[in-house]
Amino acid sequence: MAANALAQSNTQPIKDKLIANSDKAVEIGAFGIPWFECTNSSGETECFWGVDRMAQVAAFLGLETTADQGFRAMM
Known part of the structure; x- marks a missing residue:
């Protein structure tokens, strides 16, 4: 399970989601x-x-x- 999560962390959809979440956090003042x-x-x-x-x-x-x-x- 951990190996699967680690492997998926390098995929573009996951990277895009991380960027979107980080941008939203900055936008709302986190x-x-x-x-x-x-x-x-x-x-x-x-x-x-x-x-x-x-x-x-x-x-x-x-x-x-x-x-x-x-x-x-x-x-």
Whole structure:
């Protein structure tokens, strides 16, 4: 599986997708990794930077986080 992923990483469609994603990241103002561009059920879009923002991402998306122990641990 890893060998297949590595082999595909050198194909032109994958390179084109990486360039397109990088261009979009610059366009929306991304300045670090991880960077999340989220759209909620109301159609509002907001960007978040950093894994420590997962609680804010969940709240913005209206996700239920109290029932899942793994999700709560990530907060």
